[in-house]
Amino acid sequence: MKLNQIDGHQKWDVTVLGGGIAGLTASIYLAQAGKKVLLLDKASKLGGRGISNTIGDAYLNLGAHALYINCIEILNEVGVTVSGRVPKLSGAFILGDQFSQMKIIEAFNLFLGNHLKWKEKMEFIRFYRHIRKMDLEEINHISLEEYLNRKITSRRVKNLILAFIRVSTFTSNSELISAGVAIGQLRSAKVMYINEGWQSIVNDLIKKANQLGVTIQNSTVVSKITGTYPNINLILKNDTRINTSCLLSTINPIDFVKLIDEPISDSFLQKCNQTIPVKAACLDLVMNGLPNPKLNFALGVDQPWYFSNHSSVAKLSNKEGEIVVHLMKYLNSVNETDSEKDEVELESLLDLLQPGWRDYVISRRYLPKLIVSNDIKKPFHKLDNHLSNSDIGLEGIYIAGDWVGETELLLNASLTSAKNATKLINEKLELQLI
Structure with missing residues (x-):
């Protein structure tokens, strides 16, 4: 009407x-x-x-969307039936600042191998044990950056924690976000990828x-x-x-x-x-497979990057063998970046993770400054x-x-x-x- x-x-x-x-x-x-x-x-x-946009037989969200489990109760109250699956707790971390020196480390090897010192592994474990039971109201009034500087001595451990914070909050500005808000989100970071977007x-x-x-x-x-x-x-x-x-x-x-x-x-x-809006540069791809199908998720530790094959657990195409892959750079909300360079950066990231990926691409879409949230808490x-x-x-x-x-x-x-x-x-x- x-x-x-x-x-x-x-x-x-x-x-x-x-x-x-x-x-x-x-x-x-x-x-x-x-x-x-x-x-x-x-x-x-x-x-x-x-x-979600339909591109051929595939469903593409506006960038990488994951549904946090704590949202399901309200969605059910208003008549939404959620269909999807929880991604596997596996993948890789990308260490290093320069592409020529970067290492891709499988998640379990990061803690079992010698990439972190024993003291650093213990510091990381103590941090996670502590935040599971702490009163978040005590740290709502300080920034995440200030809190981590007080509690964490190792720069590598701090960068690793920030990587987990970025993927759970989409926020790259640890000096702006409330420590209580950020860690609260990290504590409830169980997500689903949704069938058909x-x-x-x-x-x-x-x-x-x-x-x-x-x-x-x-x-x-x-x-x-x-x-x-x-x-x-x-x-x-x-x-x-x-x-x-x-x-x-x-x-x-x-x-x-x-x-x-x-x-x-x-x-x-x-x-x-x-x-202060939270933004991300997003490269979304419809592909007929991956050169390295065993690697479906990777997270930048020293760089604000995200890579995931959401089709590894969710149905995002009506065509057999077709997958939807998302790459993302969590943007600094204060300092502007060059959108063209960000796109090249995400392509180079995929060169590192999935050499030969261009031969598998069916369609692509680049969203240079997608607003993820209208304000940093x-x-x-x-x-x-x-x-x-x-x-x-x-x-x-x-x-x-x-x-x-x-x-x-x-x-x-x-x-x-x-x-x-x-x-x-x-x-x-x-x-x-x-």
Whole structure:
């Protein structure tokens, strides 16, 4: 249904801005509570960064996507059936700064061989034993860099820990991310690769939202937001006006504040302006095999690299023998890099890991600066610097997304903040009925 077919006099209980996973999840929770929900998205295809593109017979996520197990509970609550498998705990580490001097070490050999001294092996083991039982609140207020400098004496052990942190948080700036947030994510770093890509999750969400009567409008651009609860108005690019009691925004914070034509609190504006997006350079390949099929995963220790054959455990193509491979460079969020050089770097990495790989490529896609998350979760105190619904200063307007909250990251942050925001909205609307 086109938006201009909606009765202009109709009033919505809640309008959700943004049709990514957070927005779709929130719309389902609201509809489950009996609310009249409108979801708007400016893209032609719903799903945001959760979409998968079909290239031939293969499903390609936007870069390497892994689903953390701690997300499954909320996904199940909103009608998503997750299909996939946990990757094997094996692979290799890439040691060294220069390609000519790099070594590829199988994971078990790194600890059984002489690549680490006995003292370094013990320091690494003590670190992991300690973080499993420590109170993370004690280190939320300092950066990961500061924490590791206090606790780890060996540079090699520190780099190894940072490699695990990068793969679990996607963040390459250890001086910016909260130590408690980073280590908390590392502790819960059990993941799944999803059959037929993350589009299968998006499809389930859209199906459930439609079943519950959520009105979904894509290719719809909002130009201005005015008013507060219970009369919030959205003015679209085509001058259509939408009236809603509450508004939930799941779009990125910078774009969101540009739309609001009301006095937002200074603290909220300041926090939005201080967000630091997490980015990655991603080389995604559809291949008819690997020259070295035994090597399906590798992690850079001294360089911020990731390589994985996701098809080793998940079905990502309808064609027998076809696989999907992801390479990634975790980008520095402060210092810009050269996108062309990053692509050459990822190709050289694959030359090192899979010599002759070019002969196996069916199709390729390079995403030079993919936004993985809209903000790095920085160190915080009780009076924190993180964005929350209490900061906005406009009654009836709420936020959700990977940039909301204190300790959750990535999809878990999106899902958790969506659920929390809908609870606040339902409470608000129920008070109206009393």
